[in-house]
Amino acid sequence: MPAHVVLSDITKSYGSHTVIAETSIAVAEGQFVSILGPSGCGKSTMLSMIAGLDFPTTGTVSTGGRPVLGPGPDRGMVFQDHALLPWLTARGNIEFGLKSARPELDRAERTRVADRYLGQVGLAHAAHLRPSRLSGGMQQRVGIARAFAIDPEILxxxxxxGALDALTRRELQLQLLDIWEASRRTVLMVTHDVDEAILLSDRVLVMGHGPSATVIADIAVDAPRPRHGDGFDDTFDKQVAGLRHKLIELLGNN
Incomplete structure (x- = not known):
């Protein structure tokens, strides 16, 4: 399977302070890859490089065989802070993203696409509400719907x-899996949560402590898909127990 996202010998420094030491990553098309590591190791910085919001000090970043020179419609991003426009409704936030990323759609088509993805995240009833009238979990659902609606090759x-309570977090993880299973876009996700990385991912990249952090392990998650259900059921939990232990050990010992 061809590499869809490639970070080749990248580093990131701010003056004399090196955040990311020389690191190379290749992600195949359609893979769901999590980047797991302690705070300050450069996980979000690497994601920003792929998004075209930041650039490596040395090395190159490419997506689809093309160098990343800035943001583009082939990449959609969901932040911990939902980043919704407060004066627009849930539907309006998605339509705004569509207007920029998919200019070929007319107004009626933008509304149809927005409503489709709001329905997929369980918010059809809230399309007319502004962010101030939505809970944190609902706001994050809108952010996920907006990212998928623009139909990016890479998410x-x-x-x-990260900012959600445990119950809402698990509910959104499973909704994300449902949407991803239907589309199989290439996904890279930054997380601190070992169980989240295992549940969602095909591969987990573990980063060491900073400064000068790099990827210290690239581990396949061999548990079968689909991984639906109410959290970790007994069978899945037994399948991944060894993997969970290994990831926790890596995070604690590096």
Whole structure:
């Protein structure tokens, strides 16, 4: 399977302070890859490089065989902070993103696409509400719907569930899996959560502590898909127990 996202010998420094030491990553088309590591190791910085919001000090970043020179419609991003426009409704926020990323759609088509993805995240009833009238979990659902609606080839998730309570977090993880299973876009997700990385991912890239952090392990998640259900059921939990232990050990010992 061809590499869809490639970071080749990248580093990131601010003056004399090196955040990311020389690091290379290749992600195949359609893979769901999590980047797991401690705070300050450069996980979000790498995601920003792929998004075209930041650039490596040395090395190159490419997507679809093309160098990343800035943001583009082939990449959609979901932040921990939903980043919704407060004066627009849930539907309006998605339509605004569509107007920029998919200018070929007319107004009626933008509304249809927005409503489709709001329905997929369980918010058809809230399309007319502004962010101030939505809970944190609902706001994040809108952010996920907006990212999928623009139909990017690559989806970048920067701790999208980090600010949510455990129950809402699991519900959104499973909704994300449902949408991803239907489309199989290439996904890179930054997370601190070992169980989240295991549940969602095909591969987990573990980063060491900073400064001068780099990827210290690239681990396949061999548990079968689809991974639906109410959290970790007994069978899935047994399948991944060894993997969970290994990831926790890597995070604690590096």
């Amino acid at each position: 970048l998730l920067d701790e999208p569930f």
